[in-house]
Amino acid sequence: MVRKVFYPKRIDLPIPFKEGSYTFLYHKKGVTLVELLIAVCIFGLIVMGFSSIDTFSRYHVISSDRRAKLQNDASYILEHMAKEIAKAIGDVNNPTVDTSNIGGDAAVQVWIDFNQNGQRDAGDREIAYRFTGAPVAYQIKFCPECTNGPCTNCNPNWNSTEILSSRINSFSPTYSSTSNYVDINITACWDADGSPIACGSLDNPALVMKNRIYMPAVSTN
Numbered sequence: 001m002v003r004k005v006f007y008p009k010r011i012d013l014p015i016p017f018k019e020g021s022y023t024f025l026y027h028k029k030g031v032t033l034v035e036l037l038i039a040v041c042i043f044g045l046i047v048m049g050f051s052s053i054d055t056f057s058r059y060h061v062i063s064s065d066r067r068a069k070l071q072n073d074a075s076y077i078l079e080h081m082a083k084e085i086a087k088a089i090g091d092v093n094n095p096t097v098d099t100s101n102i103g104g105d106a107a108v109q110v111w112i113d114f115n116q117n118g119q120r121d122a123g124d125r126e127i128a129y130r131f132t133g134a135p136v137a138y139q140i141k142f143c144p145e146c147t148n149g150p151c152t153n154c155n156p157n158w159n160s161t162e163i164l165s166s167r168i169n170s171f172s173p174t175y176s177s178t179s180n181y182v183d184i185n186i187t188a189c190w191d192a193d194g195s196p197i198a199c200g201s202l203d204n205p206a207l208v209m210k211n212r213i214y215m216p217a218v219s220t221n
Helices: 033-085
Strands: 014-018 021-024 107-112 125-132 139-143 162-165 168-176 181-189 206-214
Touching: 033 107, 033 125, 033 139, 033 162, 033 168, 033 181, 033 206, 125 168, 139 168
Parallel strands: none
Antiparallel strands: 014 021, 107 125, 125 139, 139 162, 168 181, 181 206
16 A cells, blocks of 8 residues: 655745734845846946046036137237237338247237327337246236337336236247238147146147238338
């Protein structure tokens, strides 16, 4: 005679949790390696997404805002120079433009018809634009009246005269004695000394602006 053996079935018994409710004990599964790798990949994609958003905002918001301010600075300088140099007066014997350095700084000096009588005389003034570069200030200053020939002396003095911009990396004035114009080349940079971030980078944008300023019927030197 064969004896049958009966095994009891698994029963999930309710365990009191709090009054009026029950919870059950169930078999819990662990996290597999594949699931862990998938979670890591998803987290990496999220991090990359936030990084891309930060880079995008830095370039299109911060950099664009700085470029706009640099453009305003450079445009103001060129417009200022165009307005003043248009008042130039002189002749062959009295050259009106001089692009010699002032105290070792790049500069442009111009005689203007201050008394507006259409001729070069004692009532006229010499003005100057002077670039003070590395390692001092990276500024372009305007002198409304030079008080000596090389314009090393200005009224008011160079330390208190008008500063047109403090974000200029280079300033290069040239002239044409035959066509009667002055070319102005300006490089503006947000942090003009380029340290520690070089000019022209994402966080330290730079731009170059040029202008050709034609003068009245005067001569250049």
